[in-house]
Amino acid sequence: MNTIAGSPESLAPHPRLYLGEAAGRRLRGPFRLPVLRAAAEDVARRADDYLAGPEFEWVRNTHNAHLLRARHMQGRVVTLLVQWSRTGAARYRDAARDHLLEMGRWDYWSWIAWRQNQSAPDAIFDLSYGENSATLAIGYDWLHDSLDASEREAILGVMRRPVAAFLRHTAPETRAWWYGRPDSNWNTVCAGGAGMLALAAYDDLREAALILERARASIDPFVGEIRAANGGWPEGIGYWNYGMRYFYMFALSLERATGARLPWFRGGAVRDSLAFPTLLTPHPGCPCSFGDVNQWSPLPFHLAAARRLRQPAVLAELTRHLRPPDPDAPLSWPNSAELLCLHDGAPSAAPARTAPFLHLYEGLDWAILADRMPSPRLYASVRGGTTEVPHGHLDLTSFHAVVGDEAMITNLGPRLYLDTTFSARRWELFEMIPMSKNVLLVDGCGIARPSAVATRALRTPWGPAVRLDAAEALSPGRRDDDGVRRYVRLVLLMPDTGLLILDTVERPHASLFEQRFFTPARVTAAEGAFVLRGARQSAALACACSEDAALHTAAAPLTQPAGEPPTMLRQITRLLHDEVVLVALLTPGPEPLPLALARGPRGAIEIAIGGGSPRRLQFSRDLRPRG
Incomplete structure (x- = not known):
């Protein structure tokens, strides 16, 4: 009762x-x-x-x-x-x-x-x-x-x-x-x-x-x-x-x-x-x-x-x-x-650490990866689940990344609420839509609503990972004119190296593909990479693609700017293709690691990290780890 x-x-x-x-x-x-x-x-x-x-x-x-x-x-x-x-x-x-x-x-x-x-x-x-x-x-x-x-x-x-x-x-x-x-x-x-x-x-x-x-x-x-x-x-x-x-x-x-x-x-x-x-x-x-x-x-x-x-x-x-x-x-x-x-006035003992750390909120489909928790040195949170939640955005498959104690890659969100925020025009606001998130865009578009993405947690030889099969979310109904046949994102945290973002996508027709990220840090260009310098930490974001691609930066077009706007980081194919693989590697420190991508039989993917004798990571066409 x-x-x-x-x-x-x-x-x-x-x-x-x-x-x-x-x-x-x-x-x-x-x-x-x-x-x-x-x-x-x-x-x-x-x-x-x-x-x-x-x-x-x-x-x-x-x-x-x-x-x-x-x-x-x-x-x-x-x-x-x-x-x-x-x-x-x-x-x-x-x-x-x-x-x-x-x-x-x-x-x-x-x-x-x-x-x-x-x-x-x-x-x-x-x-x-x-x-x-x-x-x-x-x-x-x-x-x-x-x-x-x-x-x-x-x-x-x-x-x-x-x-x-x-x-x-x-x-x-x-x-x-x-x-x-x-x-x-x-x-x-x-x-x-x-x-x-x-x-x-x-x-x-x-x-x-x-x-x-x-x-x-x-x-x-x-x-x-x-x-x-x-x-x-x-x-x-x-x-x-x-x-x-x-x-x-x-x-x-x-x-x-x-x-x-x-x-x-x-x-x-x-x-x-x-x-x-x-x-x-x-x-x-x-x-x-x-x-x-x-x-x-x-x-x-x-x-x-x-x-x-x-x-x-x-x-x-x-x-x-x-x-x-x-x-x-x-x-x-x-x-x-x-x-x-x-507050009981007593100091608390330091909790035990878990290293490496991987937690998936099943039913919510949000995941957390870190080299250790608490107080990680390298950390990522990843968004699966559904678009149909209160205060939600069109941010499925997006992520945040932290190096040391500072956010280096972060989704953008609203600074204030407006009449449009909770109106039928909510999805016209920049901060609500995929273009303001750390996601893959196809022909300039991202996740649609209503949609859902299941998140799968993986223990790989290289570290904790999550895999998101998001073809349906990227194009509900998978129509021939604007749909995708396949889209999988893998987020892999390698405690001794960095955070790898790997996207594989296939369209029925030739299209423009883009990996987009946002950072609050100061950005300078390096060969095939962006160098990020924050208030306390620095990092490098190296990029590679199975097709010819270019790197660009732009100021984020916030609805209400304040101070220095976040920087948009873009890896975009130069031409239109029907299938591509894009990869980005975030590493601590200002020196980017060499990053290369190769395709093998039956669409297998190999990622090479580092110079000299590089570390090689192998995946199936749908980003299932091998080896």
């Missing part, structure tokens, strides 16, 4: 949510780790600033402006509550109360409703409603025992808006699109925020039990998607952070409030999911994911989740990625305040 057993008296006392009694003990300090001392200073400074009042300036002329305002408010409220707990000073408590009441004076909670001029408080239940619900829940839960009757009623009055909106938009006949959606962050943000609200005010809201029942039912398929992807997440690491933040905030709150262990946390896939963003961010500030938001840094909930699921290796990786707060950064979520609540 998706209900809380027993009466309200069976729930834990306040504060009963994820920031509970243990958080209060941690806030007493002392903070021995530098990152915690910096967080405490950040909280103290910001909390004093917020004493000026609950109104603040917020940017209106941006995508989802009301959601950004909601996050700012959550950051202010939790920061004030933490400083109140640390100091006992009533001024922080009163300021937090005033901020909660200010939310009741907002005419619109939703950017979507505001743009549609839908002023009814229950016109929608979207991300803003979900985040605002969580803010009210945390504030009410933490303040509960200090509130007098009039304060309690005033805050409950603000809660009436999200309560009515959630019940309306989760009713069977009027359910919002996100309800029960297995692969969307909207599900957990909306349902999780409302569920936290019901837990916090369970004694005071007659609708609380129904809200909890619907919230849990909505989130069940979300957990099913984690299991189906074997711990991966189709929206990528940025939206993993968002969706999982609200999933774990609610789930940990539910366990703490009820004392019951949730079935959501059972099974290896859910535990493995905690490592997903760390595996796709091999070094701090070096994300290698796919889709709209290719960025990640650890949020404090992740620490609590890793402790709950007993994942010490994940805790160690999170610690490696933690950075002190930027005092000049605008506030969003209350990361410094939550870090003080959820």
Whole structure:
């Protein structure tokens, strides 16, 4: 049953949510780790600033402006509550109360409703409603025992808006699109925020039990998607952070409030999911994911989740990625305040290394290859799977590559959201289409949608590899006029040499073929190669082709340029052909290795690497390793 057993008296006392009694003990300090001392200073400074009042300036002329305002408010409220707990000073408590009441004076909670001029408080239940619900829940839960009757009623009055909106938009006949959606962050943000609200005010809201029942039912398929992807997440690491933040905030709150262990946390896939963003961010500030938001840094909930699921290796990786707060950064979520609540203050032991490393997320078909993990010296992530995922791009068969601690080859993604980003014209934006990815193009075109590519993991004599058979994705239906008969890509990581990208493709008619890559590094030309120099690392990308080909560079035509644009690296056949093999080899250091390609009987392929007595790699026509 998706209900809380027993009466309200069976729930834990306040504060009963994820920031509970243990958080209060941690806030007493002392903070021995530098990152915690910096967080405490950040909280103290910001909390004093917020004493000026609950109104603040917020940017209106941006995508989802009301959601950004909601996050700012959550950051202010939790920061004030933490400083109140640390100091006992009533001024922080009163300021937090005033901020909660200010939310009741907002005419619109939703950017979507505001743009549609839908002023009814229950016109929608979207991300803003979900985040605002969580803010009210945390504030009410933490303040509960200090509130007098009039304060309690005033805050409950603000809660009436999200309560009515959630019940309306989760009713069977009027359910919002996100309800029960297995692969969307909207599900957990909306349902999780409302569920936290019901837990916090369970004694005071007659609708609380129904809200909890619907919230849990909505989130069940979300957990099913984690299991189906074997711990991966189709929206990528940025939206993993968002969706999982609200999933774990609610789930940990539910366990703490009820004392019951949730079935959501059972099974290896859910535990493995905690490592997903760390595996796709091999070094701090070096994300290698796919889709709209290719960025990640650890949020404090992740620490609590890793402790709950007993994942010490994940805790160690999170610690490696933690950075002190930027005092000049605008506030969003209350990361410094939550870090003080959820970090146990103990340094983590270094995790054991796996070398070489190969991991395929079966069901998601994303793969990770490295000479070792964690802290690889050579790394690649590869995208298979389907184009039909939220926040997805036309990036099947693409990859990211890292040398040392710096990205050398990277897909391009959007810098900001525009009205076209989530409209029917999404696929006209440069950053969404194959021309902005590290892929093969045929006659100027790449992967079409809808399509899917299965990824196969291989252990070769030379190192870990993945093989992608993508003919159907490159030309759904394989039409004679623009289709391909065969297209296979092999990505091979040779720990002692470099990263090999091998493409073999056949068309029914003569065509133009191109391997395209993008780099943020400075580029200079060498014979048959590009030399890449980054801020800390350097690399070389050597190229070869079974037919005569030329190398070109160009500035990436970003939708919104900023600073030096990434450089497009292109290996293109000079003439039209019906069958070609193209190969590129990324190696550490500025000196490219000699690279040659030869064809043998029945289409066999031999790659020679190095001068003098070169290393020879042999493959079948469809890129199955030989020898």
